[in-house]
Amino acid sequence: MKQRGRSLILAIWLAVLSLCVLVIAHTRFVADLSAFMPKMPSERQQLLVEQLRDGVIARLIMIGIEGGDAAERARLSRALATGLRDDPAFMGVQNGDAATQERDRAYFFDNRYLLSPAVSSERFSSEGLRLAIGNSLDALAGNGGLILKRLLPRDPTGETLQLLEQFAGDSQARSIEGAWASRDGKRALLLAQTRGAGSDTEAQSRAIDAIRQVFARIPGRSAEARLVMSGTSVFSVSSRATIESEVSRLAIASIVLVSCLLLLVYRSVALLALGLLPVVSGAVVGITAVSLGFGHVHGLTLGFGTTLIGEAVDYSIYLFIQRAGGANSAGFWRTIRLGVLTSIAGFAALLGSSFPGLSQLGLYSISGLVAAALVTRYVLPLLMPQGIAVRDLTQAGALLDRVVGRAARLRWLIVTLLLAAGSSVVLHAGGIWNRQLSALSPISKAEQQLDMELRNDLGAPDMRYMATFTAPDEESALQGAQRTGAVLQELVKEKIMAGFNSPALVLPSKALQRARQAALPDDRQARTRLREALAGMPLKPDRLDGFLADIQAARTREPLVRADLRGTSAALLVDSLLVKRDKDYLVLMPLRATGGSPSGDLIDLSKVSAALDAKGLAQVTVIDLLEETTGIFDSYLHEALILSGLGCLAIVGLLLVALRSVTRTLRVVAPLACAVLCVSAVLLAAGTQLTILHLVGLLLVVAVGSNYALFFDSAALPASAADHRQTQISLVVANLTTVGSFGLLGLSKVPVLSAMGATVAPGALLALVFSAILARVRSDAGSH
Amino acid sequence: MLTMFSLTHIRAIVGALLTLSTSATLAGDWKLADLMQTLAQHQAGRASFVERKYIGIIDKPLESSGELAFTAPDRLEKRTFKPKPESLVLEGDKLTIDQPGNRRHTVSLQEHPEVSAFVESIRATLAGDRFALEKFYTLELAGSAESWQLLLIPTQARMTDIISRIRIGGSHANVKTIDFEQADGDRSQMVITKIVAQ
Numbered sequence: 001m002k003q004r005g006r007s008l009i010l011a012i013w014l015a016v017l018s019l020c021v022l023v024i025a026h027t028r029f030v031a032d033l034s035a036f037m038p039k040m041p042s043e044r045q046q047l048l049v050e051q052l053r054d055g056v057i058a059r060l061i062m063i064g065i066e067g068g069d070a071a072e073r074a075r076l077s078r079a080l081a082t083g084l085r086d087d088p089a090f091m092g093v094q095n096g097d098a099a100t101q102e103r104d105r106a107y108f109f110d111n112r113y114l115l116s117p118a119v120s121s122e123r124f125s126s127e128g129l130r131l132a133i134g135n136s137l138d139a140l141a142g143n144g145g146l147i148l149k150r151l152l153p154r155d156p157t158g159e160t161l162q163l164l165e166q167f168a169g170d171s172q173a174r175s176i177e178g179a180w181a182s183r184d185g186k187r188a189l190l191l192a193q194t195r196g197a198g199s200d201t202e203a204q205s206r207a208i209d210a211i212r213q214v215f216a217r218i219p220g221r222s223a224e225a226r227l228v229m230s231g232t233s234v235f236s237v238s239s240r241a242t243i244e245s246e247v248s249r250l251a252i253a254s255i256v257l258v259s260c261l262l263l264l265v266y267r268s269v270a271l272l273a274l275g276l277l278p279v280v281s282g283a284v285v286g287i288t289a290v291s292l293g294f295g296h297v298h299g300l301t302l303g304f305g306t307t308l309i310g311e312a313v314d315y316s317i318y319l320f321i322q323r324a325g326g327a328n329s330a331g332f333w334r335t336i337r338l339g340v341l342t343s344i345a346g347f348a349a350l351l352g353s354s355f356p357g358l359s360q361l362g363l364y365s366i367s368g369l370v371a372a373a374l375v376t377r378y379v380l381p382l383l384m385p386q387g388i389a390v391r392d393l394t395q396a397g398a399l400l401d402r403v404v405g406r407a408a409r410l411r412w413l414i415v416t417l418l419l420a421a422g423s424s425v426v427l428h429a430g431g432i433w434n435r436q437l438s439a440l441s442p443i444s445k446a447e448q449q450l451d452m453e454l455r456n457d458l459g460a461p462d463m464r465y466m467a468t469f470t471a472p473d474e475e476s477a478l479q480g481a482q483r484t485g486a487v488l489q490e491l492v493k494e495k496i497m498a499g500f501n502s503p504a505l506v507l508p509s510k511a512l513q514r515a516r517q518a519a520l521p522d523d524r525q526a527r528t529r530l531r532e533a534l535a536g537m538p539l540k541p542d543r544l545d546g547f548l549a550d551i552q553a554a555r556t557r558e559p560l561v562r563a564d565l566r567g568t569s570a571a572l573l574v575d576s577l578l579v580k581r582d583k584d585y586l587v588l589m590p591l592r593a594t595g596g597s598p599s600g601d602l603i604d605l606s607k608v609s610a611a612l613d614a615k616g617l618a619q620v621t622v623i624d625l626l627e628e629t630t631g632i633f634d635s636y637l638h639e640a641l642i643l644s645g646l647g648c649l650a651i652v653g654l655l656l657v658a659l660r661s662v663t664r665t666l667r668v669v670a671p672l673a674c675a676v677l678c679v680s681a682v683l684l685a686a687g688t689q690l691t692i693l694h695l696v697g698l699l700l701v702v703a704v705g706s707n708y709a710l711f712f713d714s715a716a717l718p719a720s721a722a723d724h725r726q727t728q729i730s731l732v733v734a735n736l737t738t739v740g741s742f743g744l745l746g747l748s749k750v751p752v753l754s755a756m757g758a759t760v761a762p763g764a765l766l767a768l769v770f771s772a773i774l775a776r777v778r779s780d781a782g783s784h
Numbered sequence: 785m786l787t788m789f790s791l792t793h794i795r796a797i798v799g800a801l802l803t804l805s806t807s808a809t810l811a812g813d814w815k816l817a818d819l820m821q822t823l824a825q826h827q828a829g830r831a832s833f834v835e836r837k838y839i840g841i842i843d844k845p846l847e848s849s850g851e852l853a854f855t856a857p858d859r860l861e862k863r864t865f866k867p868k869p870e871s872l873v874l875e876g877d878k879l880t881i882d883q884p885g886n887r888r889h890t891v892s893l894q895e896h897p898e899v900s901a902f903v904e905s906i907r908a909t910l911a912g913d914r915f916a917l918e919k920f921y922t923l924e925l926a927g928s929a930e931s932w933q934l935l936l937i938p939t940q941a942r943m944t945d946i947i948s949r950i951r952i953g954g955s956h957a958n959v960k961t962i963d964f965e966q967a968d969g970d971r972s973q974m975v976i977t978k979i980v981a982q
Contacts, residue, residue: 138867141846143881145837149970153841175895185894538843 020288027291031240031299058198067224073188074177083214096180113554129533132157154546172459182457204233230451243299278372286368310741312372314734321730339707346703349647397725421681434689465591477585478509503578506570513559668709671770697759705767712775824912
C-alpha cells in the first residue's frame with residue numbers, strides 16, 4: 001500500500017513534468033518591449049502601442065556612417081543604399097541621393113495641377129491667370145529669377161512653388177557630397193524601411209544583420225568607417241539580445257552560486273541534486289503556467305524567475321537541515337505552509353497588474369512556489385535517504401545560537417536605524433517615485449542619446465503631438481485628412497501651432513483631385529483666357545504652349561494613387577501617416593509646436609480639440625504622446641501601490657488567522673516593516689528614485705522575509721535547544737541563497753531586473769537580522 | 785522622418801541664384817594682386833543697385849532695384865525694394881532668404897556648392913579674396929585702375945552648365961557693374977551706385 005502510494009506520487013510528478021515540458025516546447029518566448037505596454041490600454045494608449053508595434057515608424061531603421069572624410073562617408077552611403085535596395089527585406093532606402101530627388105521633383109512638377117492647393121476656377125479665369133503670371137514675372141525679376149525662368153514656360157502661374165510652400169518649415173537632413181549628413185557634418189545618414197513588421201523582432205534582427213553585412217562588404221572601405229543604427233526596431237532587437245544574454249547568464253550564475261553554497265553545507269552531491277529538484281520542478285511549472293495563461297512568455301519573466309531558484313531551494317534547505325535534526329514534523333510543515341501562503345499572497349497582488357511584465361511574474365512565482373513546495377512536501381521525503389547525513393553543523397549552530405541569543409540586545413540599534421531611515425524617507429518625500437517610463441527601459445542612455453541625435457539630424461519630428469483618426473477606406477481617410485488639415489491651417493495662422501503634416505499634402509483624395517481637374521479650363525477656353533491674360537504683358541502666348549498642354553494632360557488624366565508615388569520620398573510620408581490596417585485606415589497627422597513661446601515647445605491641445613469639434617470633427621483625437629506614456633507609467637505605479645498595499649494586508653490577515661494572536665503577528669510583521677523602511681531609505685539616500693520595480697521588490701521582501709520571521713516565531717515555542725539551532729542554521733543558509741540570487745539580479749544590466757535585485761537582496765538580509773533581533777527571547781537562551 | 789523631402793532644396797536654389805554687389809577704392813600699379821589688395825582694404829560699403837534681366841522668352845528686360853551692403857569679412861546683404869520686396873543676407877556659410885508672406889529660409893553654402901560658387905563671385909570680389917575666387921573661377925583682369933574689367937570663368941562642370949561667365953567692372957575700389965552670362969544665352973546686368981555716407 002505504502003509502496004503503491006509512493007509510486008503514484010512519483011508517477012504523477014513525472015507525468016506533470018512531462019506535460020509541462022511538452023507545453024514549453026511549443027511556447028513562444030518574446031523579449032521585445034511589449035512587457036512595458038499596457039495590457040488593457042485606453043483608446044489613446046492603443047494608438048501609441050499600435051504605432052510602436054506595427055506602424056511604419058516601427059519599421060524605420062536610422063543609419064549613420066562615421067569616421068573617414070565627408071566624401072568617403074558619402075561614397076559609403078551610396079554603396080550601402082545601393083546594396084540594401086537590392087535586398088527584398090527592405091521596402092526602401094533613402095539617403096538623399098540625386099535619383100530620389102529627381103523623382104521627387106518630377107512627381108511634384110508633373111502633378112502640380114492635381115496637388116497645388118491654389119488650383120481653383122478663379123485662378124484659371126482670364127483675371128486669375130493675369131494676376132498669377134504677373135506675380136511670376138515680378139518674382140522672375142527678383143532673386144529667384146534663374147530657377148523661375150526654367151519653370152515659367154510650363155508653369156507660368158507658379159503652381160510648383162505654391163505646392164512647395166506647404167512643406168516650408170519642415171526640417172530635413174542636410175546634404176554633403178550628395179548624401180544626407182548630420183548637422184555637425186560628421187555622420188552620413190540613411191533611412192531604411194523594412195518590409196517585416198516592427199513587431200516581428202526576428203525579421204528586424206535579420207534586416208539589421210543585412211545592413212551590417214552589406215556595409216562590411218563595401219569594397220575599399222577604410223578601417224575607421226563605422227556603422228551606427230537606431231530606431232524602435234533596433235531597440236527591440238538589442239533589448240532582446242540583452243535580455244536573452246542576461247537571463248541565461250543570471251540563471252547559470254544563480255545555479256552555480258546556490259549549488260556551491262549547498263555543497264558547502266550538505267557536503268553531499270546527492271543531497272544537492274535532491275535540493276535542486278523542487279527548484280527545477282517549480283521553474284518548469286511556472287513557465288508552463290505563464291505560457292498557458294498569457295500565450296507567450298516574456299524573457300524578463302525568466303529573468304525574474306532566476307530569483308525563484310533562491311526561494312524555492314529554501315524549502316528543501318529547511319527540510320534537510322531541520323529534519324536531519326529530527327524536528328517536529330507536523331509543526332515544521334505547518335510553518336512551511338504558512339510561509340508559502342504568505343509568499344503567494346504577496347505575488348498574487350502582482351497578478352492583477354496591468355503591467356504585463358508584472359502579472360507574468362506573479363503567475364510564474366505563484367505556480368512555481370506551489371510546485372516547489374509540493375515537490376518538497378511529497379516527493380523529496382520519498383527520495384530522501386533514510387538517515388540523511390547533513391554535515392555536522394553543531395559547532396556553527398552553537399555559535400549562531402549565541403549570536404541570536406544576544407541579538408536582542410541590539411534592539412536599540414533598530415530604533416536608531418528606524419529613526420534615520422524614517423527621516424531619510426521624509427527628506428525625499430517629494431521625489432520618492434520616478435515617473436519616467438524610460439527608467440524601466442532596457443535601452444541604455446548611450447543608445448537613447450544616439451537615437452535622439454539621428455532623429456534630430458534626419459529632421460524627424462519628435463512625434464509628440466498628433467491628430468489622429470480612423471476611416472473605413474483610403475479615400476475617406478484622405479478626405480478626413482483634408483478637412484482636418486483645413487482646421488489645423490487656421491490654427492497655424494493663429495500661431496497656436498507652427499505647422500502639421502498630412503498624407504493628403506502629397507496624395508490628395510480622389511474627390512479633391514477631381515475638383516481640381518474640374519477647375520481647369522478645356523483647351524479652347526484655356527487659349528482664349530491666356531490670350532486675354534497676357535494682353536500688354538512682355539510675354540507672348542505662343543511661348544506657353546507647354547503650359548496649355550500640361551493643363552489638358554492634368555485635366556484628363558486618372559487621379560493619382562499611391563502607386564504613383566513609388567520611388568519618391570513622399571511614398572514614405574504617405575506610408576507613415578496613412579496606415580492600412582486589417583479593417584480600416586489609421587491617419588496620423590503630426591503637429592509641430594511653435595517653439596519659443598513662454599510655455600516652451602508646447603501646443604495647447606484643448607484649443608486644437610475645440611477647433612476640431614467646432615467643425616464637426618469630433619472623431620479626430622489629438623494626443624500628446626509624452627503625456628500618454630507618462631500617464632501609463634503613473635497608472636502602473638498607482639496601481640502597484642494599491643496592489644502592494646492589498647498584498648501586505650493579505651499577508652497580515654493570513655498571519656492573524658494562522659497564528660491566532662495579534663502579538664505574534666506583530667512580532668512577525670515588525671521586522672519586515674523595519675526592513676522595508678530601511679531598504680527604501682538606503683535607496684533614496686543613494687540617489688535612486690524608486691520605480692514600480694522597487695515597489696514590487698519591497699513587496700517581495702515582505703513575502704520572502706515573512707518565512708524567516710515565522711520560523712523565529714515558531715522557534716520561540718517550547719522545543720529542544722538542538723531544534724532551535726537547526727532552525728536557525730537552516731534560516732541562515734536559506735537566507736544566503738535568497739540574498740545571493742537576488743544580489744546577482746541586482747548586478748544585471750537590465751534596469752527592471754537590477755531594480756528588483758537591489759531591493760530584495762538587502763531587504764531579505766535585513767528581514768532575517770531584524771527577525772533575529774526582535775524575536776521573543778527564549779527562556780532557555782544561552783542555557784546550554 | 786516624415787519630411788525627408790528635398791523639396792525645400794528647390795527653395796534653397798531659388799535663393800542661390802542671386803545677384804549681388806558693392807563698392808571699393810584704389811591706387812597704384814595695375815595687376816590682379818593689386819586689385820585684390822585694394823578691394824581687401826575696403827571694410828564696408830553701401831550702394832543702390834538696378835538690375836536688368838534679359839530672358840529669352842520675355843520680350844523686354846525685367847528690372848529690379850534696391851540696396852546692397854557689405855561688411856568685411858563676410859557679410860553681404862541685398863535688399864530688393866521693387867518689384868517685390870525681398871531680402872538676402874549672406875553671413876559666413878549661412879544664406880538667409882526673406883520674402884514677406886513667406887517663411888524665412890536658411891541655406892548652408894557647404895551643402896550647395898553651386899550656390900556657393902555663385903555668391904562667392906560677388907562676396908570674394910568685394911572682400912578681395914583671391915583664394916576664394918580661384919576655388920571656382922579662372923580670373924582675367926583687363927583695363928586700368930580707373931576702369932577695370934574682371935572676368936570670372938567657372939571651372940567646375942556644374943557651374944558651367946548654368947553660367948558661362950561673370951563680368952565685373954569697376955573703378956579703383958568701386959565695383960560698378962556685375963554682368964552674369966548664363967549658359968543658355970540669357971543674361972543679367974547690375975548697375976551699382978555707391979551711396980555716399982551723409
